[in-house]
Amino acid sequence: MLKSENGTYRADSLGVHLKRAVIDSQLFFRTIRQPQPMTFPFEPYSSVEALQQSVTDAFCELALQCIERKGSFQVSLSGGSTPKRVYEMLADRDLPWDKIHFYWGDERNVPADHQDSNYRMVNLALLSKIRIPSENVHPVPVNVEDPASAAAEYNSTLQATCDGKWDLVLLGMGDDAHTASLFPETKALAEQQRLFVENFVPKFDAFRYTMTYSAIAAGAECWFIITGQAKQDALQQVLTGDANPSLYPSQLIKPTRWFVDAAATQ
Known part of the structure; x- marks a missing residue:
């Protein structure tokens, strides 16, 4: 009372x-x-197709700007199904291919004609359809028996040709938050000197080749291309989770542009 x-x-x-x-x-x-709505540093694309078209247009625009400014365009390529369609669309564009140089941000430890080879994918989707000088194409010199020597050779190639100073680095992200072949809790995450290394990945019981954080950070432009519902949890950890790059390697990437579809954000 x-x-x-x-x-x-x-x-x-x-x-x-x-x-x-x-x-x-x-x-x-x-x-x-009540769960709070997640905010993003980008506007998600309504569809994968719209995203791929936007990446293609942006690639062409940046390529022409760099070529006009300094005479060349140095690109580090990503593997994956989403970039594959971008490469197919680029094959239909009228670009000065003799001024463009292609490198690989990561590769599988398989021969160049193997179905899992990132080089093979890019070659079928793009390189075989355009007129580009062979000296402008810089694939990883895969050595199945000795990945360390192959990685060392490619590291030297990168230092000699562009010193890792790419105009554009294209990256994807896996559902475990790996990017390039920087997988969770693998040795390459701690590399601070080299641009490119071999990296043993226990989940595959196999070696991969990958650019390092130092190489990615040296890119003037770094674009993250992320699609699909399977990436939702990883993307949330990268954007809002506690800092733990050993478990979520993509947390250390500072992209200049995000290309993310709505399915990866819902």
């Missing part, structure tokens, strides 16, 4: 106040339990 002006206590007033307190507490807990 509450004390009134004449000193008596009123049970009805107490009931009103208790009821109000219960309602307020319910509203409070309902508010804090």
Whole structure:
């Protein structure tokens, strides 16, 4: 009961106040339990097709700008099905291919004609369809038996040709938040000197080849291309999770542009 002006206590007033307190507490807990909408540093694309078209257009625009400014365009390519379609679309564009140089950001430890080869994918989608000088194409010199020597050779190639200073680095992201072949809890994550290394990946029980964080950071432009519902959790960890790049390698990437479809954000 509450004390009134004449000193008596009123049970009805107490009931009103208790009821109000219960309602307020319910509203409070309902508010804090309500998941907050996630905000993104980009506007998601409505479809993969729209995203691929945008990447293609942006690639052509940047290529022409760089060629006009300095006479060449140095690109580090990504593997994956989404970039593959971009490469197919680029094959139909009228670009000065003799001024464009292609490198690979990562590669599988398989021969160049193997179905899992990133070089093979790019060659079928793009290189075989355009007139580009062979000296402008810089694939990883895969050595299945000795990946360390192959990585060292490619590291030297990168230092000699462009010193890792790409005009554009294209990257994807896996559902485990790996990028290039920088997989969670693998040795390459700690590399600080070399641009390119071999990297043993326990989940595949196999070696991969990959550019390092230092190489990625040296790119003037770095574009993240991320699509599909399977990437939702990884993307959320990269954007809003506690810093743990050993577990989520893509957290250390600072892209200049994001190309992400709606499915990866819902």
